[in-house]
Amino acid sequence: MPVMRRRPVCAVEDLPPGTMKLVPVGKYGVGVYNIGGSLHAIANYCAHEGAPLCAGFVGGTNEFAPDAPGHLRYVREGRILRCPWHQWEFDITTGQTVADAAKRVRIYQVDVTDGQVYLTA
């Protein structure tokens, strides 16, 4: 098993909210996301069939709102990564799909020291 290592990603001002840096770690890479000022990292490998997950769009998801017109409420904006192949919805902060928490991909530690973003992966 490869050893986890804390590695520099970029300066924090180069990863503003709503953006992602794909870090070439291991075979598939890891995506480091800034979600509203909070940093998260997720494997670039879909649990379903191995798609490059971080090529997917980031948005929110719908939850059931019985009293709302259309019965839908848009939630978790900026946290949901949709796999580009089959549209599975991954919560970047947990690695789990919205449909089934048992379907998940690995997430990693991110920290900021002296204005520098570090990924441990």
Place this chain on the structure above:
Amino acid sequence: MSNPYPVIDANVSPHFRYNAEIRRYLPPSYRLRAIPDVEQQWYQAPGGDYRQDLYGEHYPASDRETLCRHLFDEGGAACAILNPLTRGNIADYLLNSRICAAVNDWLVERWLDADATGRLRGTIRVNPEDPRGAVAEIERLAAHPKMVQVGIPLQSREPYGKPVFEPIWAAAAAHNLPVAVHINGGNGVDHPPTFAGHAHTYPGYAAFMPLNSFVHLATLIIEGVFGRHADLRFVFADGGYDILTPLMWRLDTFWVSMRDQTPWVDRYPSEYLRDHVRFCSSAFDGPTDDTHAARWLDFTDKTELLMYGSAYPHWSTTSPTAATAGLSDVQREKVLSRNARELYGVGAEVEGSLS
């Protein structure tokens, strides 16, 4: 035939003695209206829709004592759920609701109240194209102690998950009555019998018509009907369960990808089956090689979902032995007895008579 448990026959269709007999049970305002005969005009089985030995002066399955002799004394069943046909989805939905009421009054008078064996149970036939009338009919008859389910046609111009039907399902669930979906008689204002249009001859019709049940089932799940009505159960009485597994796999797969469009579906679609769905056995379902039957029935929990239904007096009438060929003893007990006893609460009253 000796089984250590009561065999429940969950799919039996009694008939009027002759088509016009229904008029005795219609109110005067509707008594002289044009009403289709009970036979479908197209796609009749070669040789007749019903078991050839049952044709006589009157329709097959129109004499109570003969039916009881065939099913109970000779067939080995302990109890039968009667689900009579009506006369198609008639454009005048108010007339159709009166036809349903006439069938129900006849069922109560000639079959349920007249039966001294205690082994017959009935179905409240309703017309889904008249939701208010259907709810009223359920309310009228739900208290009858021998009425154990609500009956509707498989033929429909909208899938049963649509909101227009929901008050009917709510009424059935409130009375703890399962809703049985069965290919109806008569000639209605219907869609073609297959997804792709009209079948050519009877084999095409008979092979594919029951598959329409999956469309009703999928919409009941996806449009949230089962999620909103915890006590609602649907029985698909014409089989179609041998395509249940691949189609549920398909539905589960799409749900993971498209869940955000229907977030009220808060579990895999297949997870609704055990609480909400049953099938009656059918001569046309299952592997052609019995050595595959036991393994095949365990896919998608069908062992828990399937109930024996003879389809008497249909030409394909199936005995308990034939319906469970190749199954394990555990599966056989569930299919012949337990699943229906748990759904309908029947069987206990005849259990003592079996020993």
